[in-house]
Amino acid sequence: MEKRVFMEGNEAMAEAAIRAGCKLFFGYPITPATEVLEYYARAMAERPEEEIMVVQAETELAAFSMVAGAAASGNRAMTATSGPGFSLGQESMSFMSAAEIPAVVVDSMRPGPGDGEILPAQGDYFQAVKGGGHGDYNTLVLAPYSIQEMCDLIQEAFVLAEKYCNPVVMLVDSTLSKMREAVALPGYTEVPDPDSKPNALRGCGKEESHHIITSGDGAVQWGEYNDMLQEKFKKMRENEVRYESYEVEDADIVMVAYGSMARVCQSAMRMAREKGIKAGMIRPISLWPFPKEAIAAVGDKKILVCELSAGQMVEDVQLSVKDRDNVYFHGKLGGATPTADDILSKIEEVIGA
Amino acid sequence: MKTVYEKPAVFKEAVTNYCAGCGHGIVSKLIAELIDEMDLQEKGIMVWPVGCSVLSDRYFKMDTFVAMHGRAPATATGIKRARPDKLVMVYQGDGDLVSEGMAEIMHAAIRGEKLSIVFINNAIFGMTGGQMAATTLIGQTASTAPLGRKTETSGYPMRMAETLATMPGVSYSARCTINTPARIRECKKMIKKIYEMQMSDQHGLCFLEILSPCPTGWNTTPVNALDWIDEKMVETYPLGLFKDEESE
Amino acid sequence: MFKKVVVDPVHCKECGYCIKFCPKGALSKGTELNKKGYHPPVVNDDCVSCGTCALVCPDAAISVYKE
Amino acid sequence: MKMEMLFSGIGGQGVMALGESICAAAIKAGYEVTFVPFYGSEKRGGRTMCNIVIADQMESPIVAKPSIMLIMDERSLEDYQDTIAKDGTLIINTNLVGIEPSCECAKIVKLPFYDMAEQVGTVKSANMVAMGAVAQLLPMIKYEDLAGEVEAYFSKKPKLIPANLEALRIGYETEF
Numbered sequence: 068m069e070k071r072v073f074m075e076g077n078e079a080m081a082e083a084a085i086r087a088g089c090k091l092f093f094g095y096p097i098t099p100a101t102e103v104l105e106y107y108a109r110a111m112a113e114r115p116e117e118e119i120m121v122v123q124a125e126t127e128l129a130a131f132s133m134v135a136g137a138a139a140s141g142n143r144a145m146t147a148t149s150g151p152g153f154s155l156g157q158e159s160m161s162f163m164s165a166a167e168i169p170a171v172v173v174d175s176m177r178p179g180p181g182d183g184e185i186l187p188a189q190g191d192y193f194q195a196v197k198g199g200g201h202g203d204y205n206t207l208v209l210a211p212y213s214i215q216e217m218c219d220l221i222q223e224a225f226v227l228a229e230k231y232c233n234p235v236v237m238l239v240d241s242t243l244s245k246m247r248e249a250v251a252l253p254g255y256t257e258v259p260d261p262d263s264k265p266n267a268l269r270g271c272g273k274e275e276s277h278h279i280i281t282s283g284d285g286a287v288q289w290g291e292y293n294d295m296l297q298e299k300f301k302k303m304r305e306n307e308v309r310y311e312s313y314e315v316e317d318a319d320i321v322m323v324a325y326g327s328m329a330r331v332c333q334s335a336m337r338m339a340r341e342k343g344i345k346a347g348m349i350r351p352i353s354l355w356p357f358p359k360e361a362i363a364a365v366g367d368k369k370i371l372v373c374e375l376s377a378g379q380m381v382e383d384v385q386l387s388v389k390d391r392d393n394v395y396f397h398g399k400l401g402g403a404t405p406t407a408d409d410i411l412s413k414i415e416e417v418i419g420a
Numbered sequence: 421m422k423t424v425y426e427k428p429a430v431f432k433e434a435v436t437n438y439c440a441g442c443g444h445g446i447v448s449k450l451i452a453e454l455i456d457e458m459d460l461q462e463k464g465i466m467v468w469p470v471g472c473s474v475l476s477d478r479y480f481k482m483d484t485f486v487a488m489h490g491r492a493p494a495t496a497t498g499i500k501r502a503r504p505d506k507l508v509m510v511y512q513g514d515g516d517l518v519s520e521g522m523a524e525i526m527h528a529a530i531r532g533e534k535l536s537i538v539f540i541n542n543a544i545f546g547m548t549g550g551q552m553a554a555t556t557l558i559g560q561t562a563s564t565a566p567l568g569r570k571t572e573t574s575g576y577p578m579r580m581a582e583t584l585a586t587m588p589g590v591s592y593s594a595r596c597t598i599n600t601p602a603r604i605r606e607c608k609k610m611i612k613k614i615y616e617m618q619m620s621d622q623h624g625l626c627f628l629e630i631l632s633p634c635p636t637g638w639n640t641t642p643v644n645a646l647d648w649i650d651e652k653m654v655e656t657y658p659l660g661l662f663k664d665e666e667s668e
Numbered sequence: 669m670f671k672k673v674v675v676d677p678v679h680c681k682e683c684g685y686c687i688k689f690c691p692k693g694a695l696s697k698g699t700e701l702n703k704k705g706y707h708p709p710v711v712n713d714d715c716v717s718c719g720t721c722a723l724v725c726p727d728a729a730i731s732v733y734k735e
Numbered sequence: 736m737k738m739e740m741l742f743s744g745i746g747g748q749g750v751m752a753l754g755e756s757i758c759a760a761a762i763k764a765g766y767e768v769t770f771v772p773f774y775g776s777e778k779r780g781g782r783t784m785c786n787i788v789i790a791d792q793m794e795s796p797i798v799a800k801p802s803i804m805l806i807m808d809e810r811s812l813e814d815y816q817d818t819i820a821k822d823g824t825l826i827i828n829t830n831l832v833g834i835e836p837s838c839e840c841a842k843i844v845k846l847p848f849y850d851m852a853e854q855v856g857t858v859k860s861a862n863m864v865a866m867g868a869v870a871q872l873l874p875m876i877k878y879e880d881l882a883g884e885v886e887a888y889f890s891k892k893p894k895l896i897p898a899n900l901e902a903l904r905i906g907y908e909t910e911f
Contacts, residue, residue: 073759073768091502120501124494125527132491132524136467136498139485144498162488213793246796247755247770249762261502268483268499270506272462278477279485327796334737334795406799421670424732425722436727440706441683445726452728601689601720635683642683 071249076214076239077102077147079250080173083218084145085110085119087225088258089171091144092121093133095152098185099241100175103147127152131159131172138163138170139279141267143225143258147173149241150191151182154199160234161200165281165296167266169228171221173237175244178375178402186402187241187327192379195236196355203293205300207235207307208354210325214250217243220352222253229259231303232266238354240375242327242404309352310361314340318347320418321365323384324373325351327404332373335410346414354380362387370394371417373410395420428452430461434478441642443632444473444513444540446598450608451509451538452480454615463619464507467496469516472546476511490521493528496535507619510537515545518554518578525580532589532624536614539580539629541595543653544637554578557656561639577656581629585662591623594661597631597654599646623665631657672733673711673721679729682706686721686730695721736766736791736875739798743784743815744807744828746775749862752888753805754785756866757873759887760880761789769796784811789875803872805865807848809834826868828861844868844911851905856898863899867906878907 074082081103084092094104104123111119124130130146137144148156153174163170174195178188193199195208207227211217217239224235261267266277283289313336315321320339324332329350339346349365351358362370362384370393372381381396388394397413399405405413430452438445455461461482468476470489477484487495492512500508517525517539528535544562545551552562552569555577559568585593592614596607607630614626631653633645640648673695680702686709687695694714698707708729709721717734740757744750751772758768769788775781786798800820806812808831816838819825824842830849846868848861863885870881885903889895 071762073755073762073770091498093498122497122501122531125523125530128491129494129497129524129527132488132494133498133501136485136487136495137502138498139495140465140499140502142502144502158488159491242771242796245772247758247772248768248796268465268485269503270462270465271481271483276481277483280477282474282486330793331795331797333793404797406797407795408799422734424717424719424734426731427676427728431728435679435704438681438726440681440726441685442726445728446724449726449728601723604723642685643688646685646688 071251073247074214074250075102075245075247076217077175077244078106079214079252080217080221080237081106081110083221083253084171085117086253086255087143087222088256089143089145089225090117090119091137091142092119092146093124093130093137093144094146095124095127095130095148097127097149097152099177099244100147100149100152100173102244103173127155128158131156134170134172135159135163135166135168138168139166139268141261141264141269145171145173147175149175149177150179153191153194157194157200160206161198161202161204162281163234164204164206165202166279167232168234168279169232170234171224171228171237172234173221173239176238176240178400184402185241187375187404188402189240189326189328189375190377190379191238192354192374192376195238196357196383204296205303205355206233207231207303208238209235209309210238210352210354211243212326212329212350214243214246214248218250218253222256227307229264231299233299233303238326240327304356307353308356308358308360310358311350311352312361313348313350315347315349315365317345318368319345320347320369320371320414322346322348322371322373322410322414323351323362323380324348325354325380328373328375331405331407332410334407335414338407338411339414344414344418351380357383357387359383359387363389367393369417371397371414373397373405373413375399375404428456430455430481432479432481436479437475438472439636441633441635441645442472443542443598443630443634446604447538447540447607447630447632448473448476448479450604450611451511453608454612455482458612458615460507460615464509465499465503467492467499467508467510469512471513471516473511473513473540474547490516490519491524492516492521493524493533493535493537497528497531497533500534504534507615508535509615510535511540512537513540513546514542514553514555515547518580529584529587529589529625529627534618534621534624536618536626537628538611538614539627540632541580541629541657542632542634542637543577544634546634546637550637550639557652560652579657581627581662584625584627589624590627590663591665592617592626592628593663595629595631595657595659597649597659599633599649617666629657631659670733670735672715672717674731674733675708676729676731677702677708679727680706680708681727682708683726685724685726689720689724691718691720692716737794738789738803738873739801739820740787740789740803740805741784741798741801741815741818742787742805743782743811746781746783748783748807749859750783750807751785753862753866753869754787756881756884756888757869757876758787759884760876761873763880764875764877766790766875767793769794771796782811784815789873803869805869806832807865808832812836824872826865828865846909846911851909852902855901855905860899860902863902864906867903868909868911870907
């Protein structure tokens, strides 16, 4: 394993993406995701041998469209943005899913609605997980909780995007983007030949031509196409659930949290255990597909969902369990992250309830 | 027996969805002829817009990306940056390029993207059924301008070719039309020119605006539509070459 | 029998451009309907195989040959 | 072991560089470390604050009750003093803090970092003096590692290294 380096989340993630063979980056500056674009721009300037290509686009609308074009050519491509830019990118999210274009999109969440703040938040859960664009589509949504996991998952994100020919969202937040911690940067990965991908635009010559289209030809054809996509989403749901559970077995109360909030809950869990409260935690890593079964298996224990939102993931938790009254919620809005002590008080309150 | 003209080989069998007398058909045919003559099937990747030409993937045996509305220049940027050795052939209408995608075309021009853009100006929204476009002439009626376009409420027709010609990132900008056999031949030469310029790898954005008949959108017959271009359109949209880096 | 102008009856939409621009006036509206309800043009012996009709046809429906 | 720290000052004082150097030295010593920066919206002269957690295992990066709080200016003291842990140590830069702290904590250290830095060269090294003072409270970090971080930080301006190392040393050796 490579020596651990002390790196910022955005920069480490960008480096991991470069090492995953993503040489094409398109972005628009927005806090707290800008450092990904800046890191790529520096890499393009300083590492000519890697043939990195970065375009600072005029809008996120354009950046996402550039990603779509570049990824459609069979090459790994990505963008990184925050909520306001992710909103603009939704037309492309819907389009890329419909057109089966594999791409990776990072949304580093900050509190909305509107321009909001540039602090951490998790209010883009619905937009990312439920599909913020038009039509019936799904994208894999991965939510790391450490810089190490940001690096490991973004490398996997490219593989998953190609496996399912579908965009993958990396849902992080301002804390993970801006904080620094020690990380063992993953190495360079094997990258498939762009021409080996079935529908990559390459110039067909006399062979069968390749088409990236999302318009239908009547209700029957478009219905069948949609059914095919749904079949694929079903496979994703079956095969790509990711989560970690911590001390759930003997727990009286199980927290559910993701991303930086899960880091806080993990510390709160240890503090609770020290006080003799049997607390556990389930941390969804894939937010779509959601680890429904793991949460259902909690049974009749009390569940405390913690989010930096007014309560978004909590709906998926409620859909996963038999008794919704067992599900408690603690959220914070505006950019302040609850401390482990705050969560511990909430645990005590729920246990007493 | 000698063949004077046969349908270009790159065309598929599909009957186009274009109305009778539609200029899209003529320009598509010219592009198809050039693909055959210049042997571009392997070199070229086509980017089509949303608009009447949205179904063009059915007409061409070419690698094709039908972009989101207005985003063709951005999508084409992504393709060209990923595969710089390819000829990226962009085609857009006026709803796509001037309205929905104004930012994308202007910024592709600002960046001097190595793209060839064919722009069909028919002064109307065709696909959605005859609504006013940014290119609609003053006084011209449309379903959303039943008394004709009024400058007080809807402003002025946008001259893309002239505007782009002022930009350093643009290497070629011209406006032509296709309402006579001679002009169709001229138009083909100009399309060829913008493809060759991109392939030379020496130039930035190359732009060709084509005034194109839309008999349905103009509520007239195909033959009268050809006359309308001379009678009405060229006054607002003068034909000509506004910039050519190669001849400077 | 050798034909100078072959009109593809499937693709023709009867726009009339070929008739308008034929320098010899050799093309005229046909009497037979195609499946879409259009009348593909017919050609008379004045045709000199110049190819103008094919050039202006928006539907690439016309092929032209010379003896 | 889990230690939470909060360092706060104004832009240009080098609070972030100080925090990052301590983190890097703690990582060298084998700890799990998180550094979370917070900036004011001003590009120059605004608030700079960081949360640092040094622990045996991965913990919450959000600091609730810092056991070491370094305050480089008066506004920072007003904003953060109430969050300090009861058994914590508050270190104040008296050159920019005129008011008395009102918080309850185990120990308050008052040092004129600007004056001390000036003695060995320039006020710009005040953050290094402060880092030396903080390092006294961090027995798990090796002084040599911290000095190594200072050298690395100024690797592009090697002329500045001796003065900054000296600033670090006087902070480290000041008794309190």
